[in-house]
Amino acid sequence: MLLSLENVGKSVGRETHLHPLSLSLAPGAVTVLLGATQAGKTSLMRVMAGLDPASAGRVLADGVDVTRVPVRQRNVAMVYQQFVNYPSMTVAQNIASPMRLRGERDVDQRVRELAGRLHIEMFLDRLPAELSGGQQQRVALARALAKQAPLMLFDEPLVNLDYKLREELREELTHLFATSDATVVYATTEPAEALLLGGHTAVLDAGELLQYGPTAEVFHAPQSIRVARAFSDPPMNLIPADALADGVRVPGGAVWPVALPPNAPARLVLGVRAGGLRVLGRPGDIAMAGRVELAEIAGSDTFVHVHSEVGELVAQLTGVHDCALGEPITLYLQPGALFVFDAEGPLVRAPARPGRTG
Numbered sequence: 001m002l003l004s005l006e007n008v009g010k011s012v013g014r015e016t017h018l019h020p021l022s023l024s025l026a027p028g029a030v031t032v033l034l035g036a037t038q039a040g041k042t043s044l045m046r047v048m049a050g051l052d053p054a055s056a057g058r059v060l061a062d063g064v065d066v067t068r069v070p071v072r073q074r075n076v077a078m079v080y081q082q083f084v085n086y087p088s089m090t091v092a093q094n095i096a097s098p099m100r101l102r103g104e105r106d107v108d109q110r111v112r113e114l115a116g117r118l119h120i121e122m123f124l125d126r127l128p129a130e131l132s133g134g135q136q137q138r139v140a141l142a143r144a145l146a147k148q149a150p151l152m153l154f155d156e157p158l159v160n161l162d163y164k165l166r167e168e169l170r171e172e173l174t175h176l177f178a179t180s181d182a183t184v185v186y187a188t189t190e191p192a193e194a195l196l197l198g199g200h201t202a203v204l205d206a207g208e209l210l211q212y213g214p215t216a217e218v219f220h221a222p223q224s225i226r227v228a229r230a231f232s233d234p235p236m237n238l239i240p241a242d243a244l245a246d247g248v249r250v251p252g253g254a255v256w257p258v259a260l261p262p263n264a265p266a267r268l269v270l271g272v273r274a275g276g277l278r279v280l281g282r283p284g285d286i287a288m289a290g291r292v293e294l295a296e297i298a299g300s301d302t303f304v305h306v307h308s309e310v311g312e313l314v315a316q317l318t319g320v321h322d323c324a325l326g327e328p329i330t331l332y333l334q335p336g337a338l339f340v341f342d343a344e345g346p347l348v349r350a351p352a353r354p355g356r357t358g
Helices: 041-049 091-101 107-117 133-146 163-178 191-197 215-220 225-230
Strands: 003-012 015-024 030-034 056-061 076-079 151-155 183-188 200-205 208-214 237-244 247-249 267-272 286-298 301-308 311-318 328-333 339-342 347-349
Touching: 003 041, 015 041, 015 056, 015 208, 030 041, 030 191, 041 076, 041 151, 041 183, 076 133, 091 107, 091 133, 107 133, 133 151, 133 163, 163 183, 163 191, 183 191, 191 215, 200 215, 200 225, 208 215, 208 225, 225 267, 225 339, 237 311, 286 311, 301 328
Parallel strands: 030 183, 030 200, 076 151, 151 183
Antiparallel strands: 003 015, 003 056, 200 208, 237 247, 237 267, 267 339, 286 301, 286 328, 301 311, 339 347
């Protein structure tokens, strides 16, 4: 399905949930809606599905205006944050329900196939209340897939699951989406989830569509500071700077050898993702002295908060690092790894991507 939104806006009373936006989803592919809580992701998905009417603009499905067509008259599947299953039906009956409504044949075989793909085949005779949260969400996912709708909407379906279950289901969903012909819309607050799912990403903030394009392109070339913040976890480190003929001057007076385009404005903001900072220097690196304010170990990484000569920084270091509170530390970065933004927000220069020249 080719789903297009033309100047779609959504207001409730005096509150604006969506500012007018236009968007054409890549058909048969995954589009991730990325943004913080209350960015407008759920509002946009509900308008896409026909659950809520748009206050302005049009929604087109394969060129047909469906703006005022209610959800019950559309062929749409949706999975929510909470597990939505029919409590009086067994797992098998839940999964089979959309297929029986369509009058399909070989329903039992199809149910077993879907249950097997989501690793819930051993629970087919149980009621949803007898399952764990993760198992119930797998049932909801299987029922959505069973509908074989040309448009599938996933509103943060893994947010209420524990870390291990989220990781498992992310991998399974990535494979399922890759083998499906449906147009998939997936809402998340997590940049890592958007990168894993790939496809295209639409970045939302405060009800505004900030940027849309192939996920890798949006990640590597955010068009503004707002996009960069939304697509970095932890948020991108930002350093004010002044443009010079031979580089940039940063707080503290140091001059960094950062290449600028000829039309660069005088006032700049430099951006570096937490993963772009290191504690071991390389030739040509910029060094920043500071002191450790906090060190947190998360999984296989250590997040170090540093009060440096250019401001507060967060470094994401691979492995476990023993950093004591208040101890001196020097962070290093490659000048070419810096994003350069106009002080007003727009991107001036993105770092060269690995393996790309020019």
